[in-house]
Amino acid sequence: MSIAIRNISKHFGAFHALDDVSIDIPSGELVALLGPSGCGKTTLLRIIAGLEFADSGRILLEGDDASERHVRERNVGFVFQHYALFRHMTVFENVAFGLRVKPRKYRPNENEIRKRVSRLLELVQLGWLADRYPSQLSGGQRQRIALARALAVEPKVLLLDEPFGALDAKVRKELRRWLRQLHDEIHVTSVFVTHDQEEALEVSDSIVVMNKGRVEQIGSPDQVYDHPATPFVASFLGSVNLFHGRVEDGHLHVGEHALAVGAGHVATDQAVGFVRPHEFDLLPANAPGTGLPGKILRIIAIGPLAQVELARPNGELLEVAILRDTLSVLGLREGDEVSLRPRNIRVFQNNERLAA
């Protein structure tokens, strides 16, 4: 079922939680709402579910206006951040709950309930835990039970609030992959909220980046990562190095150094160039060609990539990631002076991307 979010605004007292948010989510997609805490992403999720109501704007489910519809009638599944499992019920009863509270007319009989719950528990690979209580489960198991419980009522939309937030790093990675596989299997339109960019990039079909109650950018993971629409998106998704300067004749002038950014750029005095750590080449300081001077402060060489921390002559710190092999071929060490050559610079002026 497709979801259309139209001009949603929401205040909590003087706090502007959501400001004219519009998003289209096609049927069957897995979408991440990504942003720092307080950006309004959870509020938006709760408004889609009907747990919260917007001050203005509409929510369309499958093209029908559902803004006034009660949670019960929206046919959504919701997985809470802290799972909200019913602590006095067994795992089986937790999953069966949605079926048991159906009006008598629609309620499946006991046999059918038994069958459907077992099938769901198989789906989340926890059939052997049916008789346990939530307090006897690990965090990852609870998460999967919460998911099974939400799926029991065959929702048309699945909403997940920070689904992996409360788990440790290893379990989180496992569950992430598992959620993606599950989604490919059942194909229910899903929206999940996260503040973890890695999670959003890895799991979702498309990402909605939010900040201060507004949508900054909507796009596929590689779109938002490689072509950020705003400085916020550029700096929120992965680390980034900033260069303040002016644009003239297709060059970004940083101090007395000029970096080529392409001829299409409009001239301006207040430009900021964004370069990701892996988009630099490091060369010895006396190498031919133009680059920015820097001094290596620290090299952290773990795994295939080496993290290099550098300082520019004005004291600004830079972060560069290069292959360890390249680093050893160049023979660079801590304390060496180098020349930094950005391969790719995204230039912004006042929150707007300068066209390339």
Place this chain on the structure above:
Amino acid sequence: MSATIALQHGSLERYETPSTREPQWIKVLLIGIALTFFTVFLLFPLVAVFVEAFRKGWGTYLAALSSHDALAAIRLTLLTAAIAVPLNLFFGISAAWAIAKFEFPGKRLLITLIDLPFSVSPVISGLIYVLLFGAQGWFGEWFAAHDIKILFAVPGIVLATIFVTFPFVARELIPLMEAQGSEEEEAAVVLGASGWQVFWHTTLPNIKWGLLYGVILCNARAMGEFGAVSVVSGHIRGMTNTMPLHVEILYNEYNYAAAFAVASLLALLAIVTLGLKTLVERQSHKQKTESLALENAS
């Protein structure tokens, strides 16, 4: 009330650590003082009640309890509790629900007002009803004109008892429901549960031990209330005397054996209440540890 529970539950097991351990003689002294106090002021009077009650033997004891007036007093006490406790159960849950789940103007005031019956003397609680329903009271004339008797009759006693015992259930539930939040309820609603189903399947199971605890205390107070009831009852033998009032009348008539016999029933009620209370506390403690484990493990 909840503070006492926290104290009893939280600290008993792990209080003595090497760094806070006191010399042996202080330990002996403190335990000695506590035990002496307990014996002299609590245990001794309790024993005395039963000794006095049985001083003249079983025959007198049973005769005192089965006299017409005593039976009437017992019946009235049971009736009063049977009306006041369920009503306060209902009011208590409603008030706690409203306070824990909703934001509304005057919420703080309501919380303060719930404590009012605890903070005024029971005699004043009784006087309030005399003021309202007495012959010279605000509504006295209207009720007299319609031939409805409230004061010096059963309705007055029930009203005064409800007033005095109102806080028990609400006070017990408010902190409990506030602490539990409403995530489970939200989960139930999303899964399609109706308001009643949400209450029955998620709210009630989570508060049942606290609720039972409140009901037990409420019941004990309803049966034992003296001051407020004394003001509104009129002390008509066999008609408007509850057990505590009956004890007083017998005592004033120097009928000690009978007075203590009825008193022993009230004392028995207290002991049963304490027993139940301990049981319930153990259960709710178990539930609390489980839900703590639930939060910590994740």
